[in-house]
Amino acid sequence: MIPVNTEEKAATLVEALPYLQRFRGKTFLIKVGGAAMDNPDLVSSLMRDIVFLEVAGINPVVVHGGGKAISAAMESAGLEARFVEGFRVTSPEAISIVEATLGNAINPALVTLLNEHGGRATGIAGTEVFQATRITESGLVPVDIGRVGEVESCHIDQILKTIASDAIPVVSPLGCEIDSGKTLNINADLAAAALACTLKPAKLLFVSDVPGLLSDPQDPSSLIPSVTPQEATTLTSSGVISGGMIPKVRSAIEALRAGVEKVHFIDGRIPHTVLLEIFTPEGIGTEITS
Structure with missing residues (x-):
């Protein structure tokens, strides 16, 4: 007699089959940030996924944050970490x-983990x-936040060559200032969305510290499984979507308009969150789809 848990494992694999068939050969852009970057077990699990x-x-x-x-690192160097409008x-x-x-710590650490799990990064x-x-x-208010930039364009030749060589590109959120060639600090969410607008992946996934979009920000169980861009805009206008989620949602809508098929917001604190979102019918976070 076959053990029940063995049959359940087989059923899970079969359930994933249509998704594997549908997405084979597609490109997924995954922005990694939040708790998944700070917990060694979570980041290792995510890289394995x-x-x-x-x-x-x-x-x-x-595309990773940090x-x-x-x-x-700034505190260790005696510098205060200050933010203006989230930057x-x-x-x-x-x-x-x-x-x-x-460049010297986070990016190579992620590359090493991916390689240790049998990938090529x-x-x-x-x-x-x-x-x-x-x-x-x-807005229209002048700000002085130093070497912080917004993306105007993306050069994706190296990314495409890396994909063509069957390797995983791992990109840091730093920009080259067009006028001076100096390095600029880029918000990782906005960097990922800008890259998605050029690369046009089938999916853009934001892995962060929230379950997804919530109808009640104080209630983690009030997850909204799926919304359209129009519905997301309404939720933002009404204040349901607020704070740091606003630029994420706006950049997600821009990515959809540029040709990305779906954008997902998922909780990096949950093991195997990427696989659960992609390969199960119910998913685990919020998807925005046209």
């Missing part, structure tokens, strides 16, 4: 710490991808 995608014939592209690690104030002294943390400096201009105003 990304290797699973690669082995299944999907082309994952990773906010807490950067803040810790990190980045002085000339701070940008060197941002570059070192993202290549780190790519964001300065080779993101052409940016310095942010000098918020």
Whole structure:
């Protein structure tokens, strides 16, 4: 007699089959941030899931953040971490710490984990991808936040070559200032969305510290499984979507308009969150789809 749990495992594999068939050869852009970056077990599990995608014939592209690690490195250097409108104030002294943390610590660590789990990953400096201009105003109000930029265009040749070589591109959120060639600090969510607008993946997934979009921000169980861009805009206008989720949702809508098929918001604190969202009928987070 076959054990019940063995039959359940087989049923789970069969359930995933139509998704594996549908997504084979597709590109998924995964923005990794939040708790998944700070917990060694979670980040290892997430990188294993990304290797699973690669082995299944999907082309994952990773854009990573590093906010807490950067803040810790700045504190160690005697620099205060300050934010204006969600953007990190980045002085000339701070940008060197941002570059070192993202380029010499976080990016190679993720590449190493992906390789240790049997994948093939290549780190790519964001300065080779993101052409940016310095942010000098918020709305119509002038701001001075230093070496912080917004993406104007993306060079994706190196990413496409990496995908063609059956490797996983891992991209840091740093930009090259168009006028000066200086390095700019880029919000990782906005960097991922800008890259999605150019790369046009089948899916853009934001892995962060929230379950998804919530009808009641104080109630984690009030998850909204699926919304249209119009519904998401209404939720933002009514205040249901607020704070740090606003730029995420706006950039998600821009990505959909640019040709991305679906955008997902999922909780990186849950093990195997990417696989549960993609390969199960009910999913685990929120999807925005046209």
